[in-house]
Amino acid sequence: MNRPIPLFCAALLAAFPAAAPAQTSAPAVPAFDFPSGAAGTLVRAAVTAVNDADSAAVDRFAAGTVSPRARHGAEVRELLHALRRQGGTFRPGATDPWAGGRIVQELWSERVGNGAAVLVTPDPQDTTRLLDLQFLKTLRPAAVVRELPRVRLADAALTAAIAGEVERLAAADEFSGVVLVARGGDVLYEAAFGTADPATGARITPATRFNLASLPKMWTAVAIGQLVESGRLSLDATIGEVLPEQPWTAQARGVTIAQLLSHVGGFGMLFDRPGYERAPGYRTSTELLRYFAAEPLRRAPGTRWAYSNEGFEVLGAVVEKLGGTTFAAYLDEHLLRPAGMESAWIAPPADTVTHRAVPLPVQEGDYLGTRPRVARRLGVVGSGAGGAHGTARDVFRFARALATGRLVSRATRDTFTAARQPLAADFGADYAYGFWTRRENGRTVLS
DSSP states (O other): OOOOOOSEEEEEEEEOOOOOOOOOSOOSSOOOOOOSHHHHHHHHHHHHHHHSSSTTHHHHHHHHHBOTTOTTHHHHHHHHHHHHHHHSSEEEEEEEEOGGGOEEEEEEETTTSOEEEEEEEEETTEEEEEEEEEEEEEEOGGGOOOOOOSSOOOHHHHHHHHHHHHHHHHHTTOOEEEEEEEETTEEEEEEEESEEETTTTEEOOTTOBEEOTTTTHHHHHHHHHHHHHTTSOOTTOBHHHHOTTSOOOHHHHTOBHHHHHTTOSOOOOSTTSTTOOSSSOOOOHHHHGGGTTTSOOSSOTTSOOOOOHHHHHHHHHHHHHHHTSOHHHHHIIIIIHHHTOTTOBOSSOGGGOSSBOOOOOOOTTOTTOOSOOOOOOOOOOOBTTBOOEEOHHHHHHHHHHHHTTSSSOHHHHHHHHSOOBOOHHHHSSEEOSSOEEEEETTEEEEO
């Protein structure tokens, strides 16, 4: 499946903004009725229980409506109690239908003005019962993004529309970060907003490095593509063949490189493994295998898509084995420098990275974002699963290098960015080999 990489590239790297003052009036967002269908009936019942003057109404709802098959029934009850304590009464906002009868429902607090987006999942075996209710994100009226005009705009009009919206959000203290918009190799707009480090008061600039989270999984995929192009690796190779020295289970030995790239290898998320710590400065991806290589897979290979950091740590170890060096050193020589990513930083612990933005997330359990945010320093080291730091320009330069064939051939690029797992109904995009991919207006959009 050959798809053109878009000529238009937009890179946005955001730090969490400082806490906005709690509002005391209803949000200036439109009110909606509860949706129809099983999920709508369930969310209506849940909100009715939260809004009830009797605090025991939530317990009665949980006892009578949460499915006995729910794995997180107690968490559902605690979430509803927390929303009641923090927000008082709620009214419904917009609804986003998902696959499988699920919905994402906006709930706006009448007391504080902010809201919460929750994912409502009916039990498919009994849709009158709630299988799960998950908090997704805090909502603020000023942060509701206005859509750009759905017409083709000239460059000047496009950048003016984007700049106006970003500046509105930044002025409302609802956005901080760097926005870069380019067409082809030409940067049309680049602007920075907000505070990079609340301890020093340093401002965000275009040179600010951000933690890129899982974006570097794309880099890992490209490194694997380079090894395939050089003839040192096959997508059909198994990890038992490439890394025979590891204590894999019999089932894990048969997992292929292609399965790891598309998150169907059966490995887990890593963070919940006994003994694993995010803070220590692991030098290599191979070091991280000790936490899970000998453990049973979480699911049979090839049977179900499940996002896996462990799978990409295995890919990082493959790069180290076949590249003959550390993952960071391989990327520096074969990807970062060739792409001109001058500020990307992967090797040292994150707390030693200079010119970086410090995340300011809401406090745990502060679903409506009414308490002061707390700076959180990430001590992880970049690896096969992600965690590197970089600037908006670094992201742009990677996109350009990938699009123009400087990192891998166009044929390999098209192979790795072709949809492999159809997930758009749930996630808005399909999954390829290390890339989220979707089609918009005849263009391929990678994320």
